[in-house]
Amino acid sequence: MAEAHSKDTVDSRADDAIESLAARFPGLESSTYRGQVRVVIGAGVALEFFTHLKQLGFNQLIDVTCVDYLEYRGATRRYGLVYLLTATGTGRRLTVRLFVDDPEPAVPSISGLWRSANWLEREVWDMFGIRFIGHPDLRRLLMPEEFLAHPLRKDYPLQGRGERHNFPVLTREDG
Amino acid sequence: MAIAPDQVTRSSSSGDGVREEDYLWTLNFGPQHPATHTTLRLVLKLDGERVVDAMPEMGYLHSGFEKIGEHLTFNQYVTVTDRMNYISPMANNVAWHHAVETLLGIDLTPRCKVIRTIVAELARVSDHLLSNGAVGLDTGAFTFFLYGFYQREVIYDIFETLCGARFTNSYTRVGGVSHDFTPLVIEKIRTFLRTFPKTLDDMERLLTRNRIFVDRTKGVGVLTREEAINGGATGPVARASGVTRDLRKDEPYLAYADYDFQVCCAAAGDCYSRYLVRMQEMRESIRILNQAIENIPSGEVNVGIEGRLALPSKQQVYSTIEGTISHFELSMSNRGFEVPREESYAAIEAPNGELGFYVVGDGSEVAYRARCRPPSVLHFSLFPQLIRGHTLSDVVAVLGSLNIIAAELDR
Amino acid sequence: MAIELPENVMVSRLDELASWCRKNSLWPMPFATACCGIELMATGAAKHDLARFGAEVFRFSPRQCDLMIVAGRVVMKMLPVLQRIWLQMHEPKWCISMGACASTGGVFDTYAVVQGIDRFIPVDMYVPGCPPRPEQLIQAIIDLQDKIQREGTITGREFDTSQRQLRKRALVDVTGVLQVDAARNPVIQRELRFPRSESRLP
Ligand code: SF4
Numbered sequence: 106m107a108e109a110h111s112k113d114t115v116d117s118r119a120d121d122a123i124e125s126l127a128a129r130f131p132g133l134e135s136s137t138y139r140g141q142v143r144v145v146i147g148a149g150v151a152l153e154f155f156t157h158l159k160q161l162g163f164n165q166l167i168d169v170t171c172v173d174y175l176e177y178r179g180a181t182r183r184y185g186l187v188y189l190l191t192a193t194g195t196g197r198r199l200t201v202r203l204f205v206d207d208p209e210p211a212v213p214s215i216s217g218l219w220r221s222a223n224w225l226e227r228e229v230w231d232m233f234g235i236r237f238i239g240h241p242d243l244r245r246l247l248m249p250e251e252f253l254a255h256p257l258r259k260d261y262p263l264q265g266r267g268e269r270h271n272f273p274v275l276t277r278e279d280g
Numbered sequence: 281m282a283i284a285p286d287q288v289t290r291s292s293s294s295g296d297g298v299r300e301e302d303y304l305w306t307l308n309f310g311p312q313h314p315a316t317h318t319t320l321r322l323v324l325k326l327d328g329e330r331v332v333d334a335m336p337e338m339g340y341l342h343s344g345f346e347k348i349g350e351h352l353t354f355n356q357y358v359t360v361t362d363r364m365n366y367i368s369p370m371a372n373n374v375a376w377h378h379a380v381e382t383l384l385g386i387d388l389t390p391r392c393k394v395i396r397t398i399v400a401e402l403a404r405v406s407d408h409l410l411s412n413g414a415v416g417l418d419t420g421a422f423t424f425f426l427y428g429f430y431q432r433e434v435i436y437d438i439f440e441t442l443c444g445a446r447f448t449n450s451y452t453r454v455g456g457v458s459h460d461f462t463p464l465v466i467e468k469i470r471t472f473l474r475t476f477p478k479t480l481d482d483m484e485r486l487l488t489r490n491r492i493f494v495d496r497t498k499g500v501g502v503l504t505r506e507e508a509i510n511g512g513a514t515g516p517v518a519r520a521s522g523v524t525r526d527l528r529k530d531e532p533y534l535a536y537a538d539y540d541f542q543v544c545c546a547a548a549g550d551c552y553s554r555y556l557v558r559m560q561e562m563r564e565s566i567r568i569l570n571q572a573i574e575n576i577p578s579g580e581v582n583v584g585i586e587g588r589l590a591l592p593s594k595q596q597v598y599s600t601i602e603g604t605i606s607h608f609e610l611s612m613s614n615r616g617f618e619v620p621r622e623e624s625y626a627a628i629e630a631p632n633g634e635l636g637f638y639v640v641g642d643g644s645e646v647a648y649r650a651r652c653r654p655p656s657v658l659h660f661s662l663f664p665q666l667i668r669g670h671t672l673s674d675v676v677a678v679l680g681s682l683n684i685i686a687a688e689l690d691r
Numbered sequence: 692m693a694i695e696l697p698e699n700v701m702v703s704r705l706d707e708l709a710s711w712c713r714k715n716s717l718w719p720m721p722f723a724t725a726c727c728g729i730e731l732m733a734t735g736a737a738k739h740d741l742a743r744f745g746a747e748v749f750r751f752s753p754r755q756c757d758l759m760i761v762a763g764r765v766v767m768k769m770l771p772v773l774q775r776i777w778l779q780m781h782e783p784k785w786c787i788s789m790g791a792c793a794s795t796g797g798v799f800d801t802y803a804v805v806q807g808i809d810r811f812i813p814v815d816m817y818v819p820g821c822p823p824r825p826e827q828l829i830q831a832i833i834d835l836q837d838k839i840q841r842e843g844t845i846t847g848r849e850f851d852t853s854q855r856q857l858r859k860r861a862l863v864d865v866t867g868v869l870q871v872d873a874a875r876n877p878v879i880q881r882e883l884r885f886p887r888s889e890s891r892l893p
Binding site for chain 2: 738804822
Binding site for chain 1: 766767768770771774777778800801802803804805806810811812813
């Protein structure tokens with residue numbers, strides 16, 4: 106990997122953050138893959154956890170997304186949310202995972218903490234149908250309002266269910 | 281010039297019996313409007329000419345890129361990434377395979393790293409030419425735009441010589457690139473590097489101190505540093521607001537650690553500083569390119585056949601047994617390469633900001649999930665905040681300076 | 692009785708004359724959504740210069756145009772907009788579908804992308820390529836000019852395309868349950884309120 110030479114420093118810096126987090130939230134699961142530190146939290150402590158992270162200096166929320174583990178071999182929980190955070194001061198990165206299940210998957214919204222969460226959460230709602238409790242304006246972001254399915258779920262086919270051709274046809278005579 | 285929105289509403293509600301609805305009017309802007317450049321829609325609430333509020337809407341080009349990513353192999357999906365930010369496709373190619381290689385743990389050859397750096401920087405130049413050109417176009421500087429577009433044609437020409445396509449390049453491959461640099465390409469890039477700074481000087485002379493342009497962009501659409509960080513802005517937009525973050529320096533990938541260049545920042549955070557940052561970044565890109573093009577390491581461009589990742593060269597396939605086996609294994613649909621059952625995120629500093637991919641591998645050659653982190657989405661979500669209190673004619677200047685590309689916005 | 696014609700007078704059919712005028716002053720309406728739009732821009736810009744073929748007057752108001760160039764993919768959310776713009780254009784009007792996406796959906800065979808705009812609006816000319824080179828678009832415009840000269844608009848022969856369109860529509864496989872809420876789709880609603888003919892209802 107290109108950043109091989111800087112890997113060690115990244116690791117140790119991120120470790121500090123993990124230690125202080127583990128002290129505050131006992132039972133935190135963390136893992137590292139290719140220098141990227143990931144922690145798994147429960148939906149219950151999410152708000153408190155993210156508030157704490159923000160105080161630790163993780164001031165930028167890079168991305169909120171989700172993975173549907175429906176067809177993933179050996180997976181036990183269905184939706185895994187991914188929060189990517191960066192501390193712009195030190196350049197540290199942290200990946201936070203949060204798992205929820207059917208039916209009615211819902212997690213607390215963090216749009217009060219980071220503005221960027223607003224649209225990213227709307228996108229996750231649109232694509233996966235995960236409700237963000239406390240979100241100020243949870244509408245579809247990408248698909249039309251009258252669309253009913255959540256297309257990035259694994260049980261939704263790539264070609265859709267015919268919605269894309271559910272339109273009236275205009276011919277020459279209509280001009 | 282700028283009136284805070286709360287002032288507007290306060291003065292309105294204090295009048296006797298005059299309600300906001302009586303004089304505020306709504307204007308629909310887009311999705312098919314020449315000044316949006318792309319397909320996005322704004323619903324503006326106006327008090328006369330002043331914008332009181334804006335409601336952005338997107339999704340008019342949502343084509344399910346991420347869903348396709350779950351059905352195409354790592355090498356096939358690169359064609360789709362071309363169509364993401366279609367004014368700098370090379371950068372998307374590099375970003376996608378950078379993420380895949382992070383997941384797979386592949387170490388590129390030195391030559392490949394330098395080649396990718398060169399094409400990514402060329403993409404940055406062509407992107408900034410168009411985005412600054414569009415700001416110029418929208419504020420009335422048509423010549424400036426044509427200057428920029430002409431140089432883009434030169435870059436298209438380089439890419440066409442390199443891989444046969446003008447801008448849907450699909451250039452990178454897992455562990456390498458599709459075509460090695462030929463002497464002709466290097467010569468073309470050298471010529472470009474010789475002639476381009478002159479055009480850049482001309483462009484600066486045309487616009488940077490042009491009174492009309494400065495009046496229309498200075499102090500318009502101010503994004504403060506805190507807002508930029510909190511709103512997730514990256515790239516030139518964040519740097520124009522004083523966020524000194526550039527992934528090329530902070531998390532050096534490819535060969536960036538070897539080059540001497542500066543991170544361009546500005547403090548004001550208005551449209552004018554975003555323009556300046558982009559202009560300056562082109563100069564820094566030229567610096568990187570100059571250093572890189574003269575020092576391309578020799579050797580193989582793709583990782584070796586032992587790794588079973590990149591297709592071996594025809595020479596190897598026809599003359600060595602290992603080459604034949606490797607070619608065969610890679611072409612078989614049930615063989616392919618080993619992918620860990622892991623997930624990782626890797627980003628590069630694309631022209632527009634941090635462009636990253638969150639890739640989940642499930643052991644097969646097809647990503648289980650290929651999430652693209654698009655910089656445009658977060659920049660567009662900042663828009664209402666930037667435009668409040670300005671006039672209707674500033675809408676296009678702010679939109680242009682954010683450089684929102686619908687295909688990347690909606691994916 | 693034969694009419695004596697002065698030397699500098701030519702006799703033509705009115706239809707032909709009208710077509711000749713029309714073909715040489717096409718005003719395109721660029722409906723550029725995606726990457727193909729960049730090539731459309733390049734076609735109009737300095738190097739390729741569409742003005743040589745009398746079709747450079749790009750107008751963004753559908754009321755002023757008679758040639759719609761759909762450049763780029765059209766998705767579910769955009770299709771009603773496209774249809775509305777098509778209806779707003781005055782007759783005579785033509786449509787060029789530029790690029791693989793606009794013609795067939797291209798690489799995007801996904802839930803959101805319309806697989807060819809000719810399923811929903813009439814198309815006169817298809818330009819293959821992803822993206823087509825500017826030269827190809829220019830060729831398409833020249834071919835369209837030929838077509839305008841040959842067919843005219845008075846004979847009504849261009850209505851043939853609607854038959855073709857219906858045939859293609861018959862091939863559309865609408866599987867499964869419709870997921871669109873018809874009550875909230877303005878285009879479907881209008882269709883229901885003002886039914887035009889049985890065969891065209893979705
Ligand atoms: S045909 Fe190709 S270039 Fe044109 S819009 Fe589609 S993907 Fe883009």
